[in-house]
Amino acid sequence: MRKEIRVGVICDPRKGVIPVWFVFMGEKYKIKDITYRWVVRKGVNYTDHYSVSDGENQFEIVYDRLNAKWMIENIYNGYDSIIP
């Protein structure tokens, strides 16, 4: 899944870009915890991946640097959702 989303961020000079909320399917989710972040390079483009939690669900949101777009990549409802 890769759906475009709106994201509110804080640009911190030390910590970089910190997403604080996002809107997905008309609903606003407040980010309570960023559990992990990593960068993926594909050709000339870089995508910043954030694993975030709203306290109930776990999401993976992605910032596409080249196209300046935020997307939602995964929603995890528990470990059943990640078994291939």
Next chain:
Amino acid sequence: MKETKRDRIIMLVDMDAFFASCEQQEKPFLRGKPIAVGGKNIVAACSYEAKAYGVKSGMSTYEALEKCPSLIVVPGDMEKYASTSREIMKMLPDYTSEIEVFSVDEAFLDITETVKFWKNDPFNLAKDLRKRIKGRFGLNASVGISYNKLMAKLASSLAKPNGIKMIRRNNAKNLLENLPVEKLSGIGRKLKKELNALGIVTCGELARFPVTILKKLFGQYGLLLHYMAMGEDNGVVEEVVPKNRSVGHSKTIPGGIEDRNTALIYLFRLSEMVGRRVRKAGMIGKTVSITVRYEDFFTFTKQMTLSYYIESGEEIYRVAKELFMEAGVEHKIRLLGVSLSGLVKASRQIRIKENEKAIRLDRAVDAINDRYGEDTVKRASFELIRVPVRSISNFEKHPDLEL
């Protein structure tokens, strides 16, 4: 008065269950659970919770699930692990400029000159680094500290999980005396079996075993084994050249092959090609990998990192052959590949004296081939002798063996 040479202080930072920990950190609902990173066939890595059930890396997923029915198998994401690894490695220059990234989750640091900034106590430096890694990524790292790389590696394995261990030269002998040989980096399952067959079970026994016999049995590596058992390692911490980190060749075999000897011929030729390219680039490497692809496109890679550097096709082949035999290939092979990585510039290497003859021979062969064309002079091997002569002399022309 003769000045005594001060021991170096070498540190190995080794991430604990790295792939599995990254997944547990990213997905908090996996924390504290037995998880394995891998696919439907093989477990690439597993969490400590899974290890408690007897699950190991390299095990088939089926076997792992038999051992631990509650095991959660998570698909691996190398990009994610590599990205985290890069970020961790970026922290290391804050501690020393002498860094050798050993693998995606391990790095050697020579902190001899910089430990003074941590009150001359390597533990302080190690604690600081571990704290930063934990704070930034939530990941645990174990640290081994000693007077050379071999012993630092041993110390880190003893420090796991999530600890710091230091082995000083004056307590190394006692530690090694009863240590099983397979605990030393560079002694795998096969070599352990061979040593055990000689009645050598501990490092103490290996150190006392006659060097002449070890050399006879294992060649140059026999001498190295002797020194390793005494806790000696002359390898220096050196930066791996970032560009051209590996040199490799692979060959798709039309129609596939089932015969082991034919496969070994391919490995031999590929190893020679890799060796030639590595020497041309003025490099030497220490990690040999083989890639095997079956007819059904199932592909696997096996690799071995040596405790010393190599550049000759013969040495690359020796390791590639061992990996191939260990893999126990049973199906028809469609592709074979050999590569050498962990490359550094050849001039920076401290060579073992006895190697010089082989190196000079390679250089002479290279000079002839440079002048008169590839394969004017080439090496033979025992495997080549066992197959029909036509295949040896016409390797390039033989339709099935053309590379």
